[in-house]
Amino acid sequence: MGLSSILLGGTLPLPQLALLAVGVWVCFHLARGIHQAYFHPLSRVPGPKLWDLRHFHRLHGPAVRYTADAVLFTTAPNKQLDPQSNILMATRCTPFRTGPRNRIGKHPAHNEMPTIMGAVALGV
Known part of the structure; x- marks a missing residue:
């Protein structure tokens, strides 16, 4: 055939x-x-090759924000980074959201949630 x-x-x-x-x-x-x-x-x-991202980690540490809403980590979860890196990352990054925050409901526990989660993310 x-x-x-x-x-x-x-x-x-x-x-x-x-x-x-x-x-x-x-x-x-x-x-x-x-x-x-x-x-x-x-x-x-030159294009976005994987080994080009290593250059950013050598310059900026284990956490690099490569778009407005995406962070690339070289270590495991965010909580395993040392707290000083988290604080530096949070102070260097400017938020892009403006205006009032979205709330789940009018209950006080719902209004405190972003504050609590922000403290957890910063390792405070």
Whole structure:
């Protein structure tokens, strides 16, 4: 069963068809990756590679804010960072939210929750 018989109306068994589909998918993504890495017009512009993020951690410590609402940690959870790093991170980062805070309800316990959680996040 050659390519000419398939093109002339022959059919492939299901396992061979699945294998062909997986092979085409792998070849497509491999060719696309090679094209984007070496032949794309923007291939000479440095991109966000994983090892470039290590540079930020060497400069700024174990916690780096890389977008307005995302922080990247090199250690496990935030509570395992030393408290001094948390305080420095909290004082250097400016919040982007303005206006009144959202409240869950009018009960006083709900209004105190952001204060309590802020103290927990800072390790106070």
